[in-house]
Amino acid sequence: MHGSTTIPTCFVGCDVGKAEVVVFDSRTGRTTKIPNTGAALARFAASLDPDALVICEATGGYEAVLLDALVTAGRHVHRADARKVKAFIRSLGILGKSDAIDACALARYGTECHDRLARWQPRDRQRDRLHLLVSTRRDLVRERVACRNRLQAPGMAPIEPRLCRILAALDAEIAGLDTDIETLINACEPLRQTVCVLRSIAGIGPATAAQLAALMPELGTLGRRQAAALAGLAPHPRQSGSNDAYRRTRGGRPEIKQALFMAALAAAQHNPTLRDFYQRLKSNGKKPIVALIAVMRQIIVSANARIRDAQLS
Incomplete structure (x- = not known):
């Protein structure tokens, strides 16, 4: 991601959901809803002013179609950190919560912070795949730790065979993911060089x-x-006054x-x-x-x- 020296002409907040995207345009003050599909979002991206800045949040991957449509259309977009946006909304004294309120707040966040917001750039597909494999492995390792802890707890004898089967399955899947990760890294020269370093x-x-x-x-x-x-x-x-804590x-x-x-x-x-x-x-x-x-x-x-x-x- 990188910044931009272009001053946006308008700011568009997009609250992304699984089925639809709620859009607020700072220029018109209107809120609209768009299906979260490639065709609908491609038309939306093409309709935007070239100097508009779109702000959306990371929503577990549901924002990917929107990001792809905007980048393909050559529009500027920032994928905001949800924690920063929530803190910004609280600073405005807004207590309500709705998709329309969030979309409006995202547009206002862009209006006030646009000179410090990095513009989204698509990541390499191989690195995206590696991210998916690594994240899945991390989740399975957590499950394995929880299962082992449960197995060592008192009174687990009645379900010990089931827990052992779950642990065996988790071990097999983690080993399989390790193999997939190694294969992917060896097949991609930039990743292989990075891992070697x-x-x-x-x-x-x-x-x-x-x-x-x-x-x-x-x-x-x-x-x-x-x-x-x-x-x-x-x-x-x-630090506050004479108190200087760790x-x-x-x-x-x-x-x-x-x-x-x-x-x-x-x-x-x-x-x-x-x-x-x-x-x-x-x-x-x-x-x-x-x-x-x-x-x-x-x-x-x-x-x-x-x-x-x-x-x-």
Whole structure:
């Protein structure tokens, strides 16, 4: 995604649902409904002013048809973070909730923040497929952990055979996904190069490398502070008056932070440079979790720099 120096002539908020898209046009002040189908959205995109800016939210993939239609028609669109939009709506004092209210709020969000909003760019289809495989694997791993915990709980003997069969099925599906992920990465040269660079960093194994390649495709194009912030590893101050509390890492993509946790644990034990860095922070009075997060930040910053250098060479 990238920004735009063009000043939009109007702002269009789109609240996307499974069956239809509720549209608010700031120029006319009208709210309309459009079926969430390729043909209807293609006509809608073609009818927009070339300098219009469309704002929609990420809605579990239901916005994909709208994004494709707008990009194909050459229109500018921003896919907003739902948390930021909700905070914006609360700041306006709006308590009601409806599709029309949300569409209007999205248009107003674009009006006030358009100079800071990145324009949507379609992702590579292979990377999209990798994202789907990695996300599915992550969900199944969570289910497997929950099932194992349930199996170890007291009184589970009556359902133990069923839980064991579920665990066996989950193990088989996760193994199958691992094979599919490896096959996809080996068949796509850009992905293979990215994963090779990530694997060269101590602590990052094949699963973590695949997750980073899928969940953070911007690696190699960011500054060090941007990379840390996108990974949810940027410390934010908590200071008021004479009170200066520990800084907390907030925002970003939590799934990246989760993927880096085990990598940081391994690096803090087996990578000489990061192990010394981790121990030095602890000896200076930092809590172990704070020192570990600093290691995670070092890993993602290093990954970003190495991928950037590999792309330039």
